[in-house]
Amino acid sequence: MNQNKSFFQKLSDLSFSSFITPQIVGVLYVLGLIGAALFALQFVRWSFNWGFVDGVGSLVMALFGLFIYAVFLRVSLEGFVAVVRTAENTKILAEEVLARKVNSSGPIN
Secondary structure, eight states: OGGSSSSSHHHHHOOOOSSSHHHHHHHHHHHHHHHHHHHHHHHHHHHHOOOEEEEEHHHHHHHHHHHHHHHHHHHHHHHHHHHHHHHHHHHHHHHHHHHHHHSSSSSSO
């Protein structure tokens, strides 16, 4: 089965019969959060150059924005994983139905 393949074997699978999304989704989430945090820090730093009040206001907005971004990033990555797991489970069911059909001469129950 495709689950026994290593990460690099799955990565080089040109038929796309095995998925790497469940293995890398955690890394993508952390990288997305780190990138957003760096962007927010840079934004706050620029805002403090304009003035203290602007800096504090941008700090509050940056924290709120990071929270909203983290929620949307998490939901979107969960959606990708759900689609991949649905495809994997559908493939397993199709293989079981095909195996049952081949092994029996009668109709599938």
